Amino acid sequence: MSKTNIEEINRNIYDIKNKDEYDYKIKKGLTKEIIEEISKQKNDPIWMKEFRLKALDVYNSLEMPTWGPDLSELNMDDIATYVRPKTGLSNSWEDVPEDIKNTFDKLGIPEAEKKSLAGVGAQYDSEVVYHSMKEELIKQGVIYTDMETAVRKYPDLVKEHFMKCVPVNDHKFVALHGAVWSGGSFVYVPKGIKVDIPLQSYFRLNSPESGQFEHTLIIVDEGASLHFIEGCSAPKYNKVNLHAGCVELYVKDNAYLRYSTIENWSKNMLNLNTKKAIVGNNAKMEWVSGSFGSKISMLYPMSILNGENAKTEFTGISFAGKGQNLDNGFKVIHNNINTSSIVNAKSISKNGGTCTYRSLVRVNETAKNSKCSVSCESLMLDDISKSDTIPTSDIRTDEVEFSHEAKIGKISDKTIFYLMSRGISEEDAKAMIVRGFAYPISKELPVEYAVEMNNLINLELEGSIG
Amino acid sequence: MSNKLLEIEDLCVNAENKEILKGINLTINKGEIHVIMGPNGSGKSTTANAIFNNPLYSKTQGTIRFCDEDITNSKTDEIARKGIFMSFQMPEEIPGVSVTNFLKYAKSKSTGKPVKIFEFKDELKKYMEELNMNSKNMERSLNVGFSGGEKKKNEILQMLVLNPKLAILDETDSGLDVDAIRTVSKGIEMFKNSENGILIITHNTKILSSLKVNYVHILIDGKIVKTGTQELAKEIEENGYSKYKNI
Numbered sequence: 001m002s003k004t005n006i007e008e009i010n011r012n013i014y015d016i017k018n019k020d021e022y023d024y025k026i027k028k029g030l031t032k033e034i035i036e037e038i039s040k041q042k043n044d045p046i047w048m049k050e051f052r053l054k055a056l057d058v059y060n061s062l063e064m065p066t067w068g069p070d071l072s073e074l075n076m077d078d079i080a081t082y083v084r085p086k087t088g089l090s091n092s093w094e095d096v097p098e099d100i101k102n103t104f105d106k107l108g109i110p111e112a113e114k115k116s117l118a119g120v121g122a123q124y125d126s127e128v129v130y131h132s133m134k135e136e137l138i139k140q141g142v143i144y145t146d147m148e149t150a151v152r153k154y155p156d157l158v159k160e161h162f163m164k165c166v167p168v169n170d171h172k173f174v175a176l177h178g179a180v181w182s183g184g185s186f187v188y189v190p191k192g193i194k195v196d197i198p199l200q201s202y203f204r205l206n207s208p209e210s211g212q213f214e215h216t217l218i219i220v221d222e223g224a225s226l227h228f229i230e231g232c233s234a235p236k237y238n239k240v241n242l243h244a245g246c247v248e249l250y251v252k253d254n255a256y257l258r259y260s261t262i263e264n265w266s267k268n269m270l271n272l273n274t275k276k277a278i279v280g281n282n283a284k285m286e287w288v289s290g291s292f293g294s295k296i297s298m299l300y301p302m303s304i305l306n307g308e309n310a311k312t313e314f315t316g317i318s319f320a321g322k323g324q325n326l327d328n329g330f331k332v333i334h335n336n337i338n339t340s341s342i343v344n345a346k347s348i349s350k351n352g353g354t355c356t357y358r359s360l361v362r363v364n365e366t367a368k369n370s371k372c373s374v375s376c377e378s379l380m381l382d383d384i385s386k387s388d389t390i391p392t393s394d395i396r397t398d399e400v401e402f403s404h405e406a407k408i409g410k411i412s413d414k415t416i417f418y419l420m421s422r423g424i425s426e427e428d429a430k431a432m433i434v435r436g437f438a439y440p441i442s443k444e445l446p447v448e449y450a451v452e453m454n455n456l457i458n459l460e461l462e463g464s465i466g
Numbered sequence: 467m468s469n470k471l472l473e474i475e476d477l478c479v480n481a482e483n484k485e486i487l488k489g490i491n492l493t494i495n496k497g498e499i500h501v502i503m504g505p506n507g508s509g510k511s512t513t514a515n516a517i518f519n520n521p522l523y524s525k526t527q528g529t530i531r532f533c534d535e536d537i538t539n540s541k542t543d544e545i546a547r548k549g550i551f552m553s554f555q556m557p558e559e560i561p562g563v564s565v566t567n568f569l570k571y572a573k574s575k576s577t578g579k580p581v582k583i584f585e586f587k588d589e590l591k592k593y594m595e596e597l598n599m600n601s602k603n604m605e606r607s608l609n610v611g612f613s614g615g616e617k618k619k620n621e622i623l624q625m626l627v628l629n630p631k632l633a634i635l636d637e638t639d640s641g642l643d644v645d646a647i648r649t650v651s652k653g654i655e656m657f658k659n660s661e662n663g664i665l666i667i668t669h670n671t672k673i674l675s676s677l678k679v680n681y682v683h684i685l686i687d688g689k690i691v692k693t694g695t696q697e698l699a700k701e702i703e704e705n706g707y708s709k710y711k712n713i
Binding site for chain 2: 412413414415417418419420421422423424425426428429432433435436437438439440
């Protein structure tokens with residue numbers, strides 16, 4: 001809360017650039033030969049190699065999306081899609097090379113692991129360099145490992161679920177992901193097992209002019225529960241980096257999953273990520289999302305409510321500063337009776353940044369007696385910033401309760417004057433108002449992340465007073 | 467050490483390019499309670515806002531000193547930190563910021579020292595009991611969903627916690643029922659001591675009955691046309707302002 005807090009925080013934590021050292025970096029571009037080479041480098045089973053090549057064909061057959069932010073600066077000929085770090089996978093931080101370990105140290109990952117996490121995965125460029133989970137969970141049959149290990153060790157589970165929730169022809173960047181994916185986490189929580197302490201995977205992209213395409217696949221089996229946290233960041237370079245990850249979540253009958261994200265990509269990143277969840281009978285899927293970084297973000301997590309009484313909640317915030325265009329939102333499909341969805345989306349834009357809330361709500365004929373409530377609020381900190389709301393609803397049954405509320409506002413001079421009359425400086429008053437605006441979201445985050453989010457807000461607001 | 471808290475000299479103020487205050491002089495010493503009364507639009511709230519250098523008001527002439535220091539052009543937050551407080555007619559709502567966190571932060575800013583949370587919460591609880599406030603309000607967002615009365619009491623609570631040298635109460639009594647006015651008066655009495663001063667801006671005299679007021683000023687059309695004692699307030703209550711309007 002105090003000014004000293006603001007000064008303690010330094011964007012440098014996120015901007016640490018390690019030397020672009022790697023064991024292997026594929027040449028830039030996207031051709032059949034390159035995909036075959038990635039597959040060879042990754043020692044894929046044959047089915048995966050074939051999958052990648054098919055995905056490349058799909059990629060080539062699809063058009064660039066033109067309905068959102070301008071992606072014309074993205075040229076795949078300038079992007080290296082696979083960078084293998086100079087280290088293998090380890091389950092001890094001691095064995096992780098020092099500069100890489102230092103980076104994760106500064107991001108607070110090993111510290112959080114000791115204090116408040118049941119397991120951690122850490123990816124550096126294209127491969128996971130660290131993965132570990134508490135002994136109790138291993139004994140209970142919980143699986144938490146990097147995606148490559150899962151492909152090798154649990155081929156049936158992976159084949160049954162991999163890119164079934166997010167089909168490869170969903171859109172162009174999903175197809176790209178299917179062709180070049182590398183890294184990511186695999187989680188399986190067996191029936192009835194409640195994982196009380198969160199698991200966390202952190203994705204760090206260090207290499208310039210490259211992409212990160214991690215694949216996260218989580219299966220929470222019947223009656224089980226899990227809180228999974230995803231963090232991401234990258235140092236800033238002058239040229240475009242690309243993130244096109246894919247998250248597939250299966251929340252089986254009576255299961256519960258909360259998926260929290262704090263994304264703080266650098267401002268040269270195009271974040272074209274895809275996340276979907278399939279939710280079973282009486283199951284509940286909660287999304288909590290903080291989106292701060294990237295130059296362009298197009299991210300619309302989706303819940304598919306297939307089961308009776310399936311529920312989903314989305315709580316998200318975007319914060320766009322100078323030169324940022326964050327086009328985020330949420331999609332939900334109600335397929336069964338008594339399903340419900342609650343959306344609480346907020347955005348903050350300043351210094352000419354653009355935030356768009358884009359959403360889809362579809363309630364199918366089969367989803368009688370369903371409920372959907374959407375609330376989105378935007379706060380603009382000055383006259384040059386932009387905010388927009390583009391909701392789409394497609395309701396195919398009469399027996400539904402649907403509400404949508406949108407508010408767009410600015411910080412009023414009166415409010416700032418009120419706070420200043422209590423001895424609070426203009427800068428601190430603005431930060432206080434913005435933190436208060438974000439509070440309904442930050443209170444949903446694990447406490448360290450709530451602190452990080454407040455720090456990011458302070459960081460974003462620093463020097464924003466003219 | 468001078469006994470003077472606030473000294474306003476020949477103050478002229480414009481709001482929206484219209485001249486509102488046309489040469490105000492006012493001195494408040496330690497231990498004094500002053501009252502400014504006047505009809506709507508006479509410039510009462512403008513006086514309060516001008517003291518706090520609200521950027522929506524522009525001073526065209528005159529000076530304001532506080533504890534012998536010129537604060538005419540100081541920033542609002544600096545003025546507050548020097549020890550002036552203002553209770554707002556319409557307090558702002560701040561979603562997501564609890565009463566406790568807000569006051570703790572404001573207090574640390576005004577004293578320049580970190581606030582000890584447990585002592586602070588006890589202090590807050592004590593004041594809230596005295597003001598008949600629901601202690602659950604401590605954790606609620608500042609003024610959000612508060613009734614008119616709760617908002618005004620919350621202003622008095624802030625005054626007690628921040629303990630300024632000079633408190634300006636801008637129409638704190640307006641829109642309150644009899645019980646709430648009594649509570650607000652009680653808060654003012656708790657606050658009052660021989661070292662601080664109070665400036666009450668009001669329409670009506672109910673709030674004054676239980677307070678020992680030293681001076682009553684009648685403000686008409688941007689000028690103080692008459693200064694008297696508590697008797698003057700009574701006279702206004704009975705006869706209105708018409709007698710002073712054409713001076």
